[in-house]
Amino acid sequence: MKKIKFRKLKLTKKVFSFPYILFMLLFVVIPLVLILVNAFLDADNNLTLENFKDFFASDANIIVLGNSLLVGVITTMLCLILGYPVSYILSKMPSGKIIVLLYIIPMGVNFLIRTLATKAIFLAIGVELGMGTVVFGMVYNYLPFMILPLHTSLSSIDHSYIEAAQDLGADKATTFVKTILPLSVSGICSGITMVFIPTISTYAISQLLSNGKVFLFGDSIQLSFEQGLYGVGSIMSIVMLIFVLVSNLIMNTFNKDANLVRRSVW
Amino acid sequence: MVNKVKSFFEKFYLLIILAILYAPIVLIVIYSFSNSANFNFDQGFTFDGYRAIFDSDKSEGLWDAISNTLIIAAIASLFATLMGSFASIGIFNLKKRTRRIVENVNQFPIINSEIVMAVSLMVFFVTFAFPEGYLRLVIAHIAFCTPYVVLSVLPKLEKMDPSIYEAALDLGASPFKATCKVVIPYIAPSIGSGFVMAFIMSMDDFIITQINKGAATGINTLSTYIYSDARVQGLEPFWYPVFSIIFVIVLAAVLVLNLVRTKKDIKANARGKRL
Numbered sequence: 130m131k132k133i134k135f136r137k138l139k140l141t142k143k144v145f146s147f148p149y150i151l152f153m154l155l156f157v158v159i160p161l162v163l164i165l166v167n168a169f170l171d172a173d174n175n176l177t178l179e180n181f182k183d184f185f186a187s188d189a190n191i192i193v194l195g196n197s198l199l200v201g202v203i204t205t206m207l208c209l210i211l212g213y214p215v216s217y218i219l220s221k222m223p224s225g226k227i228i229v230l231l232y233i234i235p236m237g238v239n240f241l242i243r244t245l246a247t248k249a250i251f252l253a254i255g256v257e258l259g260m261g262t263v264v265f266g267m268v269y270n271y272l273p274f275m276i277l278p279l280h281t282s283l284s285s286i287d288h289s290y291i292e293a294a295q296d297l298g299a300d301k302a303t304t305f306v307k308t309i310l311p312l313s314v315s316g317i318c319s320g321i322t323m324v325f326i327p328t329i330s331t332y333a334i335s336q337l338l339s340n341g342k343v344f345l346f347g348d349s350i351q352l353s354f355e356q357g358l359y360g361v362g363s364i365m366s367i368v369m370l371i372f373v374l375v376s377n378l379i380m381n382t383f384n385k386d387a388n389l390v391r392r393s394v395w
Numbered sequence: 396m397v398n399k400v401k402s403f404f405e406k407f408y409l410l411i412i413l414a415i416l417y418a419p420i421v422l423i424v425i426y427s428f429s430n431s432a433n434f435n436f437d438q439g440f441t442f443d444g445y446r447a448i449f450d451s452d453k454s455e456g457l458w459d460a461i462s463n464t465l466i467i468a469a470i471a472s473l474f475a476t477l478m479g480s481f482a483s484i485g486i487f488n489l490k491k492r493t494r495r496i497v498e499n500v501n502q503f504p505i506i507n508s509e510i511v512m513a514v515s516l517m518v519f520f521v522t523f524a525f526p527e528g529y530l531r532l533v534i535a536h537i538a539f540c541t542p543y544v545v546l547s548v549l550p551k552l553e554k555m556d557p558s559i560y561e562a563a564l565d566l567g568a569s570p571f572k573a574t575c576k577v578v579i580p581y582i583a584p585s586i587g588s589g590f591v592m593a594f595i596m597s598m599d600d601f602i603i604t605q606i607n608k609g610a611a612t613g614i615n616t617l618s619t620y621i622y623s624d625a626r627v628q629g630l631e632p633f634w635y636p637v638f639s640i641i642f643v644i645v646l647a648a649v650l651v652l653n654l655v656r657t658k659k660d661i662k663a664n665a666r667g668k669r670l
Binding site: 142143144145146147148149150152153156157158159160161163164167211214215218219228230231232234235237238239240241242243245246247248249250252253269272273326327330331332333336337347350351354359362363366369370372373377 | 405408409412413415416417418419420422423432433434478479481482483484485486487488489497500501503504506507508509510511512513514515516517518519522534535537538541545570574599601602605606617618621622625626629630634638641642645646648649653
């Protein structure tokens with residue numbers, strides 16, 4: 130009799146998760162459902178498809194989206210080109226695991242503070258604020274996000290693979306292209322997502338670094354809601370969500386521990 | 396010879412990237428002693444900037460913002476840690492399919508873009524007429540902090556040997572007592588690092604706070620106060636010393652956290668050898 134009672138109690142341990150499940154339902158799931166619902170409502174809460182038309186027919190919105198994707202792609206490419214050698218060189222050094230921390234530490238400082246510091250320097254040396262400074266600021270902000278996963282995957286490569294390639298007669302370039310590069314694809318993929326998604330959805334960085342000249346998707350989401358255009362804003366959020374989900378899907382296919390990488394920042 | 400040249404270029408490259416990453420930080424710290432905003436030492440070396448932290452017209456707002464940041468971070472991370480730790484024990488005991496769904500929803504605030512999370516919460520708060528101010532902010536912060544606690548505690552539970560818990564039951568402990576006396580002490584370090592992570596995340600947040608603070612309430616955290624002040628007229632000399640102090644605190648915190656981690660690794664290694 131007693132044993133059965135115990136077992137019942139043991140099963141009910143899952144009750145501990147109910148408050149959090151309820152909390153998530155309320156403050157994570159329902160808000161997202163509300164965004165979905167708002168996409169189909171007009172200002173007077175009537176069902177409508179006008180929002181879609183408003184969003185996709187407006188050149189301004191499409192230009193902003195295109196600009197964001199452009200800035201996102203350029204930033205991600207630059208981060209990859211600049212960050213890969215760093216991670217690669219560090220992965221060959223015995224003390225690389227400690228030195229890589231130096232590249233990660235700036236991430237601990239709030240991005241707003243770093244952005245304002247960069248802007249102050251641009252102004253002081255007389256660089257004209259615009260697209261160039263925005264991209265610089267983005268690369269500066271998100272480079273550590275690229276270096277960290279790249280370093281994790283590069284330094285976990287079993288060195289005997291590289292030796293095997295060399296023993297089989299591959300020169301250095303071939304070894305790199307045929308062995309090291311394919312083995313670091315998981316790092317490249319999580320690095321790309323960790324840079325691309327925040328870049329296209331940043332709010333405030335682009336405005337600060339271009340004096341309002343460059344307007345990105347995150348800014349226009351915020352602006353739509355501030356102006357009370359919940360319908361169009363919701364559509365923009367949904368577009369953003371699709372980017373997030375697709376990139377996460379890609380990341381998961383390549384790297385099962387993607388979120389662990391992100392967490393290990395701290 | 397070729398190797399030496401190559402090694403030199405490699406080190407040179409590493410240094411250049413490092414220099415770029417740290418240049419803004421170092422320059423801000425240096426010129427925090429100049430009390431000027433255009434990077435010159437026309438006024439000579441001075442501590443006026445640092446004095447201004449306490450007696451300028453921005454000081455009151457700054458201290459308000461700092462205390463708001465700390466209060467919100469403390470409340471949010473406490474709630475997040477409490478709820479997240481218990482939730483982890485619960486999630487661990489859920490059926491496989493339910494567990495996967497819950498874990499996926501738990502991931503969502505982390506993978507989601509901050510701006511979408513921010514506006515979705517804003518729409519929610521407006522739709523259900525939540526009072527503007529601290530309540531909204533604390534709820535929003537708990538919502539994006541708790542997943543980090545769960546992600547910190549859950550793997551530790553998975554590593555735990557179930558026979559330890561069963562041994563406690565066999566020795567006559569009630570399941571509740573066994574949970575309190577065996578499971579919770581075992582996961583305590585992860586709960587601790589979950590709390591630290593939640594606290595840092597909450598302090599570091601800008602976007603979600605900015606969008607949910609409500610314009611009329613006048614509540615500012617450090618990041619939103621900096622934004623509201625520097626957005627229009629750029630970075631005034633006042634902020635250089637403040638940023639410098641933040642840099643020093645962050646650097647020290649990261650170093651301490653990593654030293655603790657390394658120390659733990661060394662201890663773990665030593666223990667492994669003794670066995």
